[in-house]
Amino acid sequence: MLDRNRQHQIAGPGHGQALSADLYYDGAQNYNPYGRDQPEQDEGFNPLKLLFYVVQYRWLIVMMAAAGLVAGVIVTMMQTPKYQATTQLEVLVPSAKVFQDIEVVSENSDVRAFLTAREKLKSRALAQRVVFQLGLSEKPDFLFPTPNFSPSNIFYRAFGIAKSPSVEEKTPEERETIAIDRVLKDLTVSLVTNTSLLSITFADQNPKYATDIANQVAQSFIDQRLDQTSETSDLARQFIQEQVLQVKQKLQKSEEELVAYAKDAGITVTGDDKSLIGSNIEALNTALATAIQERLDAGRVVEQIDKGRGSSLAPVLESEGLQKLSEKLADLTSQYQQKLGILKPGFPEMQQLQSQIKELQRLYSNGVLTITDSLRQKYQETQNKEADLKSKLAEMEKQQVIFNDKNIKYTILKREVDSNRSQYDNLISKLNEVGVSSELKTQNAAIVDFATPPERPYSPRLTINLAIALALFMALSASIIYIIELLNNTFTNPEQIEKELGLAMLGILPLVDDREIVASITDQKSGLSEAYRSLRTSLQFSGAEGAPRSLLVTSSEPSEGKSTTSFKLGQDFAALGARVLIVDGDLRKPNLHRLFGLDNTIGLSNLLTNTVRKEDLASIFRATKYPNVTVLTSGTIPPNPADLLSPPKMALIVTNLGKRFDLVIIDAPPVVGLSDAPILSRLAEGTLMVISTNQVTRKAAKTALKRLRAAGANVVGAAMSKFAVNKFDYNYAYKYMNYQYYDYGTSTPKLEGKVDDGAGQPAYAKSPTFSRLVRRIRSSVGGFVDRAKSTS
Numbered sequence: 008m009l010d011r012n013r014q015h016q017i018a019g020p021g022h023g024q025a026l027s028a029d030l031y032y033d034g035a036q037n038y039n040p041y042g043r044d045q046p047e048q049d050e051g052f053n054p055l056k057l058l059f060y061v062v063q064y065r066w067l068i069v070m071m072a073a074a075g076l077v078a079g080v081i082v083t084m085m086q087t088p089k090y091q092a093t094t095q096l097e098v099l100v101p102s103a104k105v106f107q108d109i110e111v112v113s114e115n116s117d118v119r120a121f122l123t124a125r126e127k128l129k130s131r132a133l134a135q136r137v138v139f140q141l142g143l144s145e146k147p148d149f150l151f152p153t154p155n156f157s158p159s160n161i162f163y164r165a166f167g168i169a170k171s172p173s174v175e176e177k178t179p180e181e182r183e184t185i186a187i188d189r190v191l192k193d194l195t196v197s198l199v200t201n202t203s204l205l206s207i208t209f210a211d212q213n214p215k216y217a218t219d220i221a222n223q224v225a226q227s228f229i230d231q232r233l234d235q236t237s238e239t240s241d242l243a244r245q246f247i248q249e250q251v252l253q254v255k256q257k258l259q260k261s262e263e264e265l266v267a268y269a270k271d272a273g274i275t276v277t278g279d280d281k282s283l284i285g286s287n288i289e290a291l292n293t294a295l296a297t298a299i300q301e302r303l304d305a306g307r308v309v310e311q312i313d314k315g316r317g318s319s320l321a322p323v324l325e326s327e328g329l330q331k332l333s334e335k336l337a338d339l340t341s342q343y344q345q346k347l348g349i350l351k352p353g354f355p356e357m358q359q360l361q362s363q364i365k366e367l368q369r370l371y372s373n374g375v376l377t378i379t380d381s382l383r384q385k386y387q388e389t390q391n392k393e394a395d396l397k398s399k400l401a402e403m404e405k406q407q408v409i410f411n412d413k414n415i416k417y418t419i420l421k422r423e424v425d426s427n428r429s430q431y432d433n434l435i436s437k438l439n440e441v442g443v444s445s446e447l448k449t450q451n452a453a454i455v456d457f458a459t460p461p462e463r464p465y466s467p468r469l470t471i472n473l474a475i476a477l478a479l480f481m482a483l484s485a486s487i488i489y490i491i492e493l494l495n496n497t498f499t500n501p502e503q504i505e506k507e508l509g510l511a512m513l514g515i516l517p518l519v520d521d522r523e524i525v526a527s528i529t530d531q532k533s534g535l536s537e538a539y540r541s542l543r544t545s546l547q548f549s550g551a552e553g554a555p556r557s558l559l560v561t562s563s564e565p566s567e568g569k570s571t572t573s574f575k576l577g578q579d580f581a582a583l584g585a586r587v588l589i590v591d592g593d594l595r596k597p598n599l600h601r602l603f604g605l606d607n608t609i610g611l612s613n614l615l616t617n618t619v620r621k622e623d624l625a626s627i628f629r630a631t632k633y634p635n636v637t638v639l640t641s642g643t644i645p646p647n648p649a650d651l652l653s654p655p656k657m658a659l660i661v662t663n664l665g666k667r668f669d670l671v672i673i674d675a676p677p678v679v680g681l682s683d684a685p686i687l688s689r690l691a692e693g694t695l696m697v698i699s700t701n702q703v704t705r706k707a708a709k710t711a712l713k714r715l716r717a718a719g720a721n722v723v724g725a726a727m728s729k730f731a732v733n734k735f736d737y738n739y740a741y742k743y744m745n746y747q748y749y750d751y752g753t754s755t756p757k758l759e760g761k762v763d764d765g766a767g768q769p770a771y772a773k774s775p776t777f778s779r780l781v782r783r784i785r786s787s788v789g790g791f792v793d794r795a796k797s798t799s
Contacts, residue, residue, distance in 0.1 A: 075480030514542025610642025
């Protein structure tokens with residue numbers, strides 16, 4: 008049947024109200040028992056999507072590219088050919104120096120020197136010099152050239168028509184001004200990176216002028232700098248001579264004052280600019296330091312003597328006499344010890360040895376005492392010497408204090424003498440240099456490469472103009488496409504529905520001409536029939552328990568195909584053996600009875616208003632020519648459809664019908680502007696939104712979906728109708744279908760007598776391209792009218 012395995016039936020008149028919001032929508036989980044997961048977020052930039060935008064608007068892009076190429080050719084023809092010549096000039100830094108220490112003219116070997124040279128090359132004074140050297144103010148073709156960009160250039164270049172300039176109306180001053188402005192306008196000076204070279208470039212319509220002016224600018228720059236250097240040297244020499252006289256007088260006066268003060272104050276200085284007192288103090292400090300060190304050394308020796316260690320001092324040990332006595336004493340002591348083992352101490356020989364040993368010991372002690380006494384005397388002498396030096400140093404320091412008071416003014420006067428003498432020496436040196444440099448005119452720049460006559464113009468360049476024009480027109484076409492897509496506020500592909508509305512895409516219904524709609528629905532092999540069967544399959548797998556028992560079909564706006572969808576879904580579910588009831592819930596503008604070919608004298612409205620007799624209740628549910636399909640038409644159009652659908656009676660009817668039939672399909676009116684669909688959506692287990700391509704606005708669809716969910720509807724998904732299958736980008740890029748799928752069954756003969764075959768139409772009307780164009784225009788106009796109505 009419907010591939011479901013229900014465990015219970017929803018009963019009771021209020022079963023529609025039992026569907027709470029958290030059963031069909033959860034802001035955190037996006038849970039939907041009959042729907043699908045939310046689509047993934049946009050992955051960002053998609054090159055394939057961009058490619059199919061290009062394919063979609065390929066004719067616009069091709070036309071804009073062709074227009075860009077034509078514009079590039081036209082712009083090139085409107086430009087006057089210009090020739091360019093370049094001279095390379097080397098800037099030599101530093102040039103001849105005027106001063107070395109006093110910087111009157113400072114030229115450092117850094118980038119500032121080259122930037123200064125570049126600005127001078129572009130100065131008006133240099134341009135005036137070039138105009139004078141080449142006589143440019145007297146040449147009409149230079150003063151009045153052909154316009155660089157003008158539509159008339161096309162005829163000049165095509166037919167060789169030249170404009171005859173005239174200079175009679177201009178005064179010499181005006182012509183000179185015009186020539187100078189022309190030189191400055193077309194002159195370019197640039198610094199070659201990491202070199203001391205300047206590139207001088209001039210562009211003109213005449214290649215000879217371009218060459219001559221580029222070379223003359225470089226030569227005039229060199230001549231101008233030579234003239235300036237010579238003039239500067241003369242002025243500097245005159246200035247220095249005056250300064251020499253003034254500084255000489257100041258030097259003589261300061262020296263006289265210094266000598267006079269030194270004589271009066273009795274100040275005498277040595278050759279190294281130090282006073283005698285200062286020299287004596289320095290010598291006394293040195294001698295005192297030496298005396299203190301000697302006293303300390305002698306003091307340590309005396310301290311050893313006082314401690315009884317005099318015999319171990321270095322002078323004692325180094326004394327030759329004492330060493331000999333010590334050796335002889337040691338020898339006698341050794342003999343005595345050897346004989347003591349044989350002879351007794353009282354033996355005469357032994358007594359004689361003892362007396363000799365005592366005498367040597369006395370002599371040794373007297374020698375040590377003599378040496379230690381001399382060391383004590385030396386220590387006393389160092390103490391006296393230190394005291395004398397300290398006394399003399401204190402006396403000299405007193406004299407130094409007095410001398411310092413006198414030396415302050417002496418130092419000031421001497422500093423002034425030194426300063427004047429230094430200035431005088433420097434000025435004499437600079438005067439000699441200026442005398443030499445005034446005779447030597449050293450160049451501060453040299454021409455490395457002279458400009459040669461150009462063989463071909465550098466502007467205009469057709470390839471560059473074509474590339475620029477093509478890029479501009481491509482950018483313009485991209486802007487146009489962007490604006491078109493920005494203004495297109497409708498749904499053009501299924502991905503937009505999933506992204507904007509968050510609904511699962513259950514089916515895509517191709518666009519069929521209104522005159523062929525009946526034939527396409529009847530033909531089970533047509534693309535439209537295949538699409539509806541695909542939609543039926545998606546509904547069967549839309550929930551864990553299969554398709555909903557009651558399905559509400561609605562749309563945002565009128566004419567989106569909801570009635571046709573209800574009609575076709577009922578047939579497709581019935582083909583599976585299910586008992587299907589199609590209810591026309593549109594009590595304002597019913598349409599199902601026309602699709603089934605029935606009258607609408609009695610139906611749902613009569614059932615709700617209790618205007619049907621009990622014996623006629625069975626006749627309200629009408630069997631159709633399609634097996635297992637029953638229809639409940641809308642009946643008499645009431646004045647208050649919303650009020651009629653609101654009472655619990657409608658919910659009870661839907662519940663009872665769900666027990667008698669396997670599937671109840673309710674064809675509801677549009678959502679926007681009406682309250683019928685939100686009311687009916689609470690009564691159905693599932694709601695299917697039909698959204699037409701390039702017709703309903705995204706805002707209207709969002710508003711409709713919001714109203715349905717606010718009413719408690721369980722929106723199981725969406726079906727996209729009127730999808731243009733002939734668009735290559737949709738069929739391939741989004742991969743929802745392919746062209747062969749929709750062409751399936753196109754060769755199958757259509758049912759006779761159902762559709763106008765267009766036999767009486769002209770030949771061009773039978774063309775597929777013409778038919779697609781007509782359908783597109785008709786769809787666009789119809790969509791615009793419907794949106795205008797919904798907005799109003």
